[in-house]
Amino acid sequence: MxxxxxxxxxxxxxxxxxxxxxxxxxxxxxxxxxxxxxxxLAATTPRPDEEWLEAMRLRTTAAVVDARQLPMAIGMNVVVELDLVVAMPSGFPLPVTRTEQLAPLQLFRVAPGSSLDVSIVPGRPESVRIEWGA
Incomplete structure (x- = not known):
């Protein structure tokens, strides 16, 4: 019972x-x-720029100032907000914030102080794209 x-x-x-x-x-x-x-998800999904803008895209580097893990995941990927300082060809540093989704094994790449390969369309700070494959 x-x-x-x-x-x-x-x-x-x-x-x-x-x-x-x-x-x-x-x-x-x-x-x-x-x-x-x-x-x-919209912030972490790269938007293709117009073809003529892609032709103007410059390759450079960015230093990671801060990386914050957001309290969500997309699949197995961790969502991270990155504060970067992009080294512009003109010599002026450009601070930007990007939201990216990363595999947990790739989190070491965004430790503060690390350097990332990025590309940017001059005059458009919102066009900063981290080149993960480079």
Whole structure:
């Protein structure tokens, strides 16, 4: 009889928890989480520039100033926000912030103080692209 008593107790507690649950609030929280995940995914997905802009893209390097892991993952990839200082050909440093998704084994590449190969369209700081394959 102990099993059936425990089952009845668990059922009663589950029903009580279900009665206290606010389904609307749970759906709203899930919707906010999905919107945030969509924004992060959009930020980490490279957008192809127009062909003539791609022809103007310059290769340079960037120093990692700070790397913050965001509290989400896309598949097995970790989402990281990077503060970079891009070494511009003109000699002026350009601070930028990028959101990237990385495999956990690649996190060592974005340690503060490390250098990354990047490319940029002159005059468009938002066009900074980390060249992971280089």
């Amino acid at each position: 102990g099993f059936l008593k425990d089952l009845a107790t668990l059922t009663a507690r589950g029903n009580a928890a279900y009665a206290r649950m606010d389904v609307g609030a749970s759906l709203e929280a899930a919707s906010r989480s999905m919107e945030q995940a969509g924004r992060v």
